Structures are given as structure tokens and as C-alpha cells.
Amino acid sequence: MPGVKQSLLRHEGRRRHPELDSEATESPNESREDERRAGLFIGTGSLLTLSGRLLADSSLLSLLERRSARRKGTTLRLAELELLGRDTGGVALREGALLLKRQLPLSLAGIEVDGISVAGQETCILLPRHKLVFDTGRCPQRAVYQKTVMVTHAHLDHIGGLPFLVSTRGMLGLPPPTVVLPTAIVDGTHDMLRAITALDGNPMACELLPLSPGGEYRHLPGFVVRPFATFHPVPSQGYLLYNSKQKLKPELAGLPGDTIRDRRLAGEEVTRMVEAPEVAFTGDTSAEFILHPGNEDVLRARLLIMELTFLDDEVTVEHARSFGHMHIDEFVEHAERFQNEAILLIHFSARYTAARIVELLDERLPPALRAKCTPLLAGFSDRST
Numbered sequence: 508m509p510g511v512k513q514s515l516l517r518h519e520g521r522r523r524h525p526e527l528d529s530e531a532t533e534s535p536n537e538s539r540e541d542e543r544r545a546g547l548f549i550g551t552g553s554l555l556t557l558s559g560r561l562l563a564d565s566s567l568l569s570l571l572e573r574r575s576a577r578r579k580g581t582t583l584r585l586a587e588l589e590l591l592g593r594d595t596g597g598v599a600l601r602e603g604a605l606l607l608k609r610q611l612p613l614s615l616a617g618i619e620v621d622g623i624s625v626a627g628q629e630t631c632i633l634l635p636r637h638k639l640v641f642d643t644g645r646c647p648q649r650a651v652y653q654k655t656v657m658v659t660h661a662h663l664d665h666i667g668g669l670p671f672l673v674s675t676r677g678m679l680g681l682p683p684p685t686v687v688l689p690t691a692i693v694d695g696t697h698d699m700l701r702a703i704t705a706l707d708g709n710p711m712a713c714e715l716l717p718l719s720p721g722g723e724y725r726h727l728p729g730f731v732v733r734p735f736a737t738f739h740p741v742p743s744q745g746y747l748l749y750n751s752k753q754k755l756k757p758e759l760a761g762l763p764g765d766t767i768r769d770r771r772l773a774g775e776e777v778t779r780m781v782e783a784p785e786v787a788f789t790g791d792t793s794a795e796f797i798l799h800p801g802n803e804d805v806l807r808a809r810l811l812i813m814e815l816t817f818l819d820d821e822v823t824v825e826h827a828r829s830f831g832h833m834h835i836d837e838f839v840e841h842a843e844r845f846q847n848e849a850i851l852l853i854h855f856s857a858r859y860t861a862a863r864i865v866e867l868l869d870e871r872l873p874p875a876l877r878a879k880c881t882p883l884l885a886g887f888s889d890r891s892t
């Protein structure tokens with residue numbers, strides 16, 4: 508997307524993207540045509556036209572939220588622009604058949620998230636502050652800089668970029684990554700990396716760490732990751748990142764500091780470990796994970812990153828289940844179970860456009876649930892169906 512966006516960010520008078528010219532013939536409105544020719548300078552002069560119509564760069568969000576923009580010193584009303592989902596962490600604007608997305612990096616429930624996820628193509632979600640990657644997708648370059656990788660399952664759209672990530676870190680002189688993965692796929696992953704080493708000639712230095720539900724991985728100080736059960740046609744698991752802190756025992760609260768210190772020095776345990784589920788990542792799964800015993804904290808995590816592959820009736824619930832994927836009807840059915848502060852929806856089928864995804868979520872999710880959901884739209888086409 509950044510490359511595409513760059514190519515669209517042109518000042519008027521320069522050659523435009525061929526798609527824009529063909530669309531421009533569909534905008535007979537003369538004033539629009541005038542605007543297109545004259546160029547519409549917003550704020551510091553950034554300019555973006557699509558199909559001869561004005562949209563604006565995300566740095567101009569505040570202007571867009573007031574639905575006005577500066578045009579050569581005058582104010583141009585952008586009232587006809589439809590603002591799609593202010594809650595996307597960025598801006599998604601649609602005008603006619605066009606959509607501009609500028610989302611990343613997102614900040615949801617105070618947690619920074621980056622990445623891309625299109626079903627069957629690539630899924631790689633980064634938590635830069637937590638120095639963590641969930642699945643490698645095709646390994647976007649920014650994923651290379653995270654030392655810890657958590658792989659949910661071995662479908663190529665989730666693990667295909669792993670050799671690239673491992674190899675690139677080696678070439679950059681970065682420490683070998685730690686790759687946490689389901690126990691059932693460790694041998695196969697090892698064989699894959701060994702085969703690529705033989706073909707590529709470069710060593711694939713990494714630590715493969717098998718982990719299954721019931722086990723845990725001590726991540727950064729104060730964080731622990733535990734896998735949870737997911738349901739997919741191949742061995743799979745999600746990951747739940749807990750914030751884990753020592754806190755004073757409640758019965759000691761209010762006592763003077765000296766007293767607490769004396770009791771601690773006398774050998775008494777004055778603190779206890781308190782854990783809070785912070786981020787849950789499902790990878791691919793059918794809705795079965797929602798009710799699975801032991802998965803309660805997934806629905807309580809501050810941020811849930813959840814796949815929602817199918818959004819309409821073109822694919823039935825039964826069909827979605829047979830593929831091991833979520834259907835929106837099942838999400839709605841269990842709406843009240845999701846106590847998460849924010850939910851990032853990922854892994855939509857490539858059959859949808861970005862605009863259609865937003866429309867379907869708006870139409871089908873109950874308002875209270877919709878309010879805390881953000882669709883990850885990176886990688887989806889801008890055109891409406």
C-alpha cells in the first residue's frame with residue numbers, strides 16, 4: 508500500500524495514475540473537474556486526488572474531521588465526503604467508489620499495533636512496543652526487527668515469511684530470533700529451515716521453542732505469553748500476552764512502609780503476582796474457541812486481535828466452520844461474551860474490498876460491539892464492489 512499511495516500522492520499537473528484518469532471520466536461534475544485541474548492544496552500543500560476527486564493525506568486528519576480544507580487560502584467544504592469509521596485509528600474516507608485508508612500504526616486500548624492480514628495471502632501482526640510478531644505472513648520488512656515471533660500454525664499465509672525473517676536478521680547482524688510455535692509443527696519447521704539453508708547457502712540461526720496450551724513463555728520482564736486452544740484444520744493455537752506484576756498483598760495495604768519492610772525482612776511474603784490479560788491473538792480459528800474451557804481470558808484481554816474471515820451470507824456459517832474460520836454471524840451470536848476493551852478484526856477474505864468490509868461491519872454488528880471493533884484494512888483494495 509505505501510507504494511501505491513506514493514504513486515497517488517501527486518500534485519496536479521503531473522501525470523496521474525492510469526486508473527485515476529479512467530475514473531475521472533466518470534465524474535462529470537464541472538466544479539469537481541475544475542478542482543481537479545486546479546489542484547487542491549490542503550494544509551501544508553499535501554495533495555491527493557483520486558479519480559479527479561479530492562481526498563487528503565492522514566496528516567490532515569484534523570482538517571478532515573472538521574470536513575473542511577484549505578484551498579489556496581479559502582475554505583473548501585468536504586461535506587460530501589463520507590467518513591468511514593473514525594475509530595479505525597486513522598481515517599477511512601469514501602467518496603463514491605473510492606476509499607482512502609491510512610490506518611497504521613494503530614493504537615488500540617493504548618497498545619500499538621502494526622501489520623497486514625488478508626486471508627490466504629499474508630498475516631503478520633506486530634506489537635512494536637512489546638517487541639513481538641504474531642505470525643510472519645510474507646515477512647514485511649518491519650517484522651524483521653522484532654526478536655520474538657509467535658507462530659499460530661503452518662499455513663503459508665502465516666508462516667511462509669519465516670525463513671526470510673530468520674535469514675534477514677542474520678544478514679543484518681541482529682541476534683537470532685526466538686520462534687515460539689505449536690509443538691506439533693516444530694519438526695516440520697526445522698526441516699523447512701534446514702532445506703532452505705541448503706538451497707540458500709546462508710545459515711538459518713534461530714531458536715525454535717515448542718509451546719502448547721498449558722505452557723508459558725516468559726517474554727520481556729513483566730510479560731508472560733501462554734498459548735490457548737484454537738480450531739483449524741491443521742495444528743494451531745492462539746497466544747495470550749499477560750502483564751504480570753508483583754503487587755502488595757491486599758491485606759497489607761494501608762500499613763506503614765516500615766512495618767511492611769520489617770515483615771518482609773522477617774521472611775513474610777508481602778507481595779503476590781498479579782496478572783492481567785493484555786493482548787490475545789487468535790490466528791486462524793473457527794468460533795469454537797469462544798466457548799472453549801480455559802479460553803476465558805481471551806475474551807477479557809484488553810486488546811483482542813481476532814480473525815473474522817467471512818462477513819456475509821455468500822459463505823454460510825457451516826462452510827466457515829468447515830474451513831476453520833470465523834463467520835460474522837457467530838461473532839454476533841456471542842457478542843456479549845467479548846469483554847475486551849478493543850478488538851482488532853483481521854484476516855478478512857480477499858473477496859471483500861475495504862469499503863465493503865466497513866459497510867458489512869456497520870450493518871451487521873450490534874452498535875456496542877461495533878464501537879470497540881477496528882478492521883485492519885491494510886492490503887485491501889480501495890474500490891467498492
Ligand SMILES: [Zn+2]
Nearest residue numbers: 626627664791
Ligand atoms: Zn490464514
Ligand SMILES: [Zn+2]
Nearest residue numbers: 660662739791
Ligand atoms: Zn490457516
